Amino acid sequence: MLKNIQLKIILIFSILGIALISGFGAFLIINLQSIEPQVAVQTVQEIESYREVISMQIHNAKLVTIILIFSYGVISILIGIFVSKAILDPISRLIDSAPKIAAGENVEINNNLDGKDELTSAFNLMTNELRENLNEVNRQKRQIETILLHMTDGIIAFDMEGKIMHINPATTDLLKLTEKDNTFEKIFGKLNIDINLEKTIYLENWTSSEQRVQVEDKYLNIFFASFKDEKDRPSGIMVVIQDITEHVKLDNMRKEFVANVSHELKTPITSIMGYADTLLEGEYDKETQDKFLNVIAQEARRMAKLVTDLLILSRYDSNKVKKEIAEFDLGDLVKKCQEKLQLEINKKGHEVECFVTANVPPVKADKDGIERVVLNILTNSIKYTQDNGSIKIYVGFVYNDAYIKVIDNGIGIPEEDLNRIFDRFYRVDKARTREMGGTGLGLSIAKEILDQNNGSIDIKSQKGKGTEVVIRIPTK
Numbered sequence: 001m002l003k004n005i006q007l008k009i010i011l012i013f014s015i016l017g018i019a020l021i022s023g024f025g026a027f028l029i030i031n032l033q034s035i036e037p038q039v040a041v042q043t044v045q046e047i048e049s050y051r052e053v054i055s056m057q058i059h060n061a062k063l064v065t066i067i068l069i070f071s072y073g074v075i076s077i078l079i080g081i082f083v084s085k086a087i088l089d090p091i092s093r094l095i096d097s098a099p100k101i102a103a104g105e106n107v108e109i110n111n112n113l114d115g116k117d118e119l120t121s122a123f124n125l126m127t128n129e130l131r132e133n134l135n136e137v138n139r140q141k142r143q144i145e146t147i148l149l150h151m152t153d154g155i156i157a158f159d160m161e162g163k164i165m166h167i168n169p170a171t172t173d174l175l176k177l178t179e180k181d182n183t184f185e186k187i188f189g190k191l192n193i194d195i196n197l198e199k200t201i202y203l204e205n206w207t208s209s210e211q212r213v214q215v216e217d218k219y220l221n222i223f224f225a226s227f228k229d230e231k232d233r234p235s236g237i238m239v240v241i242q243d244i245t246e247h248v249k250l251d252n253m254r255k256e257f258v259a260n261v262s263h264e265l266k267t268p269i270t271s272i273m274g275y276a277d278t279l280l281e282g283e284y285d286k287e288t289q290d291k292f293l294n295v296i297a298q299e300a301r302r303m304a305k306l307v308t309d310l311l312i313l314s315r316y317d318s319n320k321v322k323k324e325i326a327e328f329d330l331g332d333l334v335k336k337c338q339e340k341l342q343l344e345i346n347k348k349g350h351e352v353e354c355f356v357t358a359n360v361p362p363v364k365a366d367k368d369g370i371e372r373v374v375l376n377i378l379t380n381s382i383k384y385t386q387d388n389g390s391i392k393i394y395v396g397f398v399y400n401d402a403y404i405k406v407i408d409n410g411i412g413i414p415e416e417d418l419n420r421i422f423d424r425f426y427r428v429d430k431a432r433t434r435e436m437g438g439t440g441l442g443l444s445i446a447k448e449i450l451d452q453n454n455g456s457i458d459i460k461s462q463k464g465k466g467t468e469v470v471i472r473i474p475t476k
Helices: 002-033 044-102 118-150 169-175 184-190 197-202 245-281 286-317 330-340 342-348 367-383 415-420 430-435 442-452
Strands: 154-159 164-167 210-215 218-228 234-243 325-328 351-356 363-366 390-398 401-408 456-462 466-474
Touching: 154 169, 169 218, 169 234, 197 218, 197 234, 218 245, 245 286, 286 442, 325 330, 330 342, 330 351, 330 367, 330 390, 330 401, 342 367, 363 367, 363 466, 367 390, 367 401, 367 442, 367 466, 415 456, 442 456
Parallel strands: 351 390
Antiparallel strands: 154 164, 154 234, 210 218, 218 234, 325 363, 390 401, 401 466, 456 466
């Protein structure tokens, strides 16, 4: 292509020069031919001599014209060669190298004039700067793409017509989008969000830029913001989608927790105040007084246990529990816990058996915390198993974990409640649990302790058929 330009330049120069020189020569020759001698004042011999002079001048004019045309042709060729070497060749090499430069390859335009070609040097400098700029742009582009790809928040960019310019995978997952959901109206119309593209872009300061929606089981916070071009003109809208499901759940749990604590404290306080006021209002016999005082003491102990459990949970939540990590035998610990609860076992007439099924290696954990967990699980089995029931305890070792398995034939837990039994203050049978002195925090504390000791707890149960609790603790 550039060689054709070179030929065209030489051709144009040659044609224009030849035309001008030929025209000038023709004009000169015509003027010379039009000169005639004055016959009235000159002899025939003088006229012939004059015409010979004119003829010689015309011949010379023609010769000069031919020489000029030839010289101009040579000059035109030299100019073409110079233009080719000095300008067109570097441009040609730059064009040939452009695809490689765009691909990020290290390309340098060769200088054929031993370093004296300033245009080539300028092109090389421009090429290096262009390559560096392209590399920087590509690097930033890859960084942004990587960030958007791995972001847990959804990002969508729309143009002025509401068409998608960019969307990351998190958006598709959060909004449950399909291939048909490809415009602003389709996406947010599907979510029943009252939002207008034009108002959001042009009236950003007067319209709501944040919306909260629920998509299936997820709660999403959607933020709308317009973006502008280099001339500060609106060119589209950016949408950021945040999954706030966990925040909403935690907020609901907090509200529920506050309500439960208030309720759990209010009930015994009301009983204490009621019985205390009754005793103060009149004189009662010794039997009645003792009865009322027993109720007051029972409710006070219940409040004290509730407050103690709350403090324990609070210390574990804030990692303020002083854990004394020690090596101990899990089988011995379980047997000691059984001995501590033997009085309760005898009251209900349960048959409790403990088996150590293997040579269990020592465990390394917070001994006091693990003891609290075992006591809690055994206490629940004793409480919620009918009189003369059966409780079996197994201590064993599998893979790298020691385990305690407690199986009873008690009242069991309904299947629909199993996924919530570790929630704070959750009770399967609230009236019966409260009557037995439970706070609804025991299993929550047990799970918290095991989590902080790299252990786990799993509960299987059927209503009316009993419960199986498995505790796992890593061995040394």
